[in-house]
Amino acid sequence: MAQKSVIDELKKSQILELLAQGKRIDGRALDEPRKLSIEVNAIPKANGSARVRLGDTETVCGVKIQPDRPFPDMGDKGIFICTAELLPLSHPSVETGPPNPDVIELARVVDRGVRESHMVDVSELVIEKNKSVVGVFADIVVVDYDGNLFDACSYAATTALLNSKMPKWEMKDDLPTLVEGAESDLPTTTIPVSVTMAKIGDHIVVDPNGDEWASMDCRVTITTDSDGNIVAMQKGGFDGFTLDEIIKCGELSIKTGAQIRETLKNAAKGS
């Protein structure tokens, strides 16, 4: 879950002790993300999908593409909506019911990462201006929790969108009608990749696992695009970063982001 779980002081001091020696509790280097495995087309009936395992955190994203009415003042733009839900089976502390602020933050940060990078060009999603547009819905669910939902959800959404096939619609009698056999790849312009870093004591670690997430003082999620630009950022947690730390995080996010981008690209190709 995105909020702090109860961690005993014993574990936090263990983590700090190891960090002082340049080590992490699971043996990774401080700037090393966990093993990332992706299964594309996990939900064949959706227009695109991906099942992501980042360490023991697991998420599934399904993309549905269907005709929709445009927003009132945006008749020349299609719709892109990204949601995230923390499923109660993912962790014993997750409750059913309306999403809490942590989950809402998670969904909005993942959405912004994709939206601000302009990965999906909504001006290409118009069927008839002011009347009918294409709606692209990327819905993410978290199935198993072990820290860093921001990145696990972001990778699922990005890969699912890269994997997506968009049907073609034509207006007939004022209604969008499916044109059989005219599917194409969903047009995408870039590959946004988020990298989340946590500050524990004076150390910055990349891709915190569940125990590190519960011990951290603050965190920042930075999303970069295929050109190496930073397109979205979100800081969270109860402490603060120094300027130097944030600059370092920016650099880490570009470097690590580039490596992960290759993984996402290769995974998407396997569809």
Next chain:
Amino acid sequence: MGGRDSTMVLLDENGIRCDGRKIDEPRKIMIKAGGLKNADGSAYIEFGDNKILVGVYGPRDVHPKHMSNTDTGILRVRYHMEPFSVGERKNPAPSRREIEISKVIKEALLPAVILDKFPRTAVDVFIEILQADGGTRCAALAAASVALADAGIPMRDMVAACAAGKAADTIILDVNNEEDQAGQADMPIGYMPNLDKITLLQLDGVLNPEEFKKCVETGIAGCKIVYELQKKALQEKYFQNGGDQ
């Protein structure tokens, strides 16, 4: 469950159904016990094109306290469909259909679970439909039973499940989505195979008394097939060196 469409060919002259199956043939089924790291028990099922994940927590504390029972543990079931699981994207908020199915599945599991040794606790069953293609409640119930066994929740029997129905005036086993939309009856059944008890039974459609009897019998035969796969799933996880320890 949609209107009846008379144009689709549900059963051809050779007795073959729209997806190539014979009338007493279930879809391809795969069940796996375990798989989730945090849940106390879990299971995953693919039943035709249905893909369903179940996680179980418990026995565990009940919040709010007033919902707990001082004599016995309580069972809670949540059947939930992901927005991307169906043809037209579904709103994430729980629908009345999901709430009804949650209740029906809970009442199919209650006769099997033994919770009187866990007063003041709850056992939570979370069913997530990742992809739906007709018959999700039966597939979900079968997986839930495996997840409960995986969690070590005491049960007097497993609960298997399968649907039977009628299409083109013929009783068929395991109704798929097209047959559900265009056929004449759909009867999901939940069944405890050793105690020989039906714990889930619903019907949507029209059956005369003979058809009704045949439909139930066909469904139970399907449940027995599913039961063998539930056993296999647990054996594969727990009894790896087979036979004796």
Next chain:
Amino acid sequence: MDNRRKYVIPGDVVTTGPFRPEQNVVLEGNKIISTTVGVSEIYDDSVKVISLTGQYLPKINDLVIGKVISHSSLSWELDINSCYVGFLPAQDVFGRDFSAHADELTSKLKSGDLVAARIANSDRTRDPLITIADRDLGKIDSGDLVKISPSKVPRLIGKKGSMIQTIENATEAVITIGQNGWVVVSCENPEGLLKAKKAIQMVNEQAHVANLTDQVNEMLESKGES
């Protein structure tokens, strides 16, 4: 003792006839049915199933490792890796002269402390009663906590303690095993500590493997394992 053993799942008939249903079985008519995934054992007059899964359920006299989670002025609450929380009354530690005014509970045990304890009483209508009033029980000052599945505890102990003794002898570690699946390992030698912990995890993950004892021995004897 006729200890015919069989793998069973819930609903499987273990046997019929005049046996006493003992653990993880129920009587339905004249059939004794398993209620869990496990191994059934039939003795002279009783039947039980050893469960291969499920959380720890407190049983009277079990030795458990507990962690203090909170306290009132009269007792501590312990996490014993179960849905039921262990209840340790102050008198158990301070003695009968305990006075809620004079004696401060945190002077003896505070949140986060680990204890080796025994289940003194367990009826399901109340939380299990814990005691640490024996010589081999009490606060654990040092050592690492390793968590395994409670169903693997018998395998970790081994026949007449053979497995645990093998690990202790090879590593010079002192290992305290709780029936609740929590195990405390202390060792002066850091390499021995790591090996002991690794051996425990091996048993937890491969309890079903036929030549586990050999594999554990092999790992313990090898040099320079990290």
